[in-house]
Amino acid sequence: MSTCQSPTRRLILQGAGAVALFGLGTLSFTPALAAANDKYPEDAFKQKSDADALKALYGKTAEASDKVKLDAPEIAENGAVVPIAVTTTLADVSSISFFVSENPNALAASYIIPAGTVPAVANRLKMAKTCNVIAIVESGGKLYSATKEVKVTVGGCGG
């Protein structure tokens, strides 16, 4: 299932009836449709820690997997632009997300991967300081992760 349910799942817990109904409706959608109707996961982006952001985005925990390959530099000279890519050999991937554990808000980016799209993403992220970058791959409704520490010499959140 895609990331869009997690904010609604939270609202279900809070007892917001109307939104809960909508959330249940999306549960039966195919991944492609769910992606087309995807809402911005505002709540997940506001969480400070990676654990809270993961919970807000997916509502479950991830297990480390060597099938998720995280490509990030050992040392990033400029924390404002850190090239990070993830690829995976897992099948049935529906989303890929990036967390930077010591950033003010841990969730950096989340990508919906509809059926037919190759489960690999490359992007550039900001990093406040040396910390772990965590890539989460959602495959077959389960979460798999890869973690790598990136040393940052000049933080991307300074000023």
Place this chain on the structure above:
Amino acid sequence: MASTIRVRATNTGDTTEVQALIQHPMDSGFIKDAKGETIPAHFIQQLTFEHNGKTVFLADWGPAVSKDPYVKFAFKGGAKGDELKISWVDNKGASDSTTAKIA
């Protein structure tokens, strides 16, 4: 006005590889300017790629994505000459879109 989106989509047989570069400040809301005043957050929240009316890739971004963001992905299908529609919307409600031909 020139588009803020630059896209290169290349078909290599089975898959189409897409690289996009967007001009956007991606202000995080944590940085202060020279006067010590906080620069308000201003960042792209959603970026969508559509091929033949089907979303092939959707990015949800927070302010931790670098300034002038870059993203690369690939999808199965697509043919030379097909159009790829790219659009983004930011946290202030601004948006832009463009279409690119797959090469």
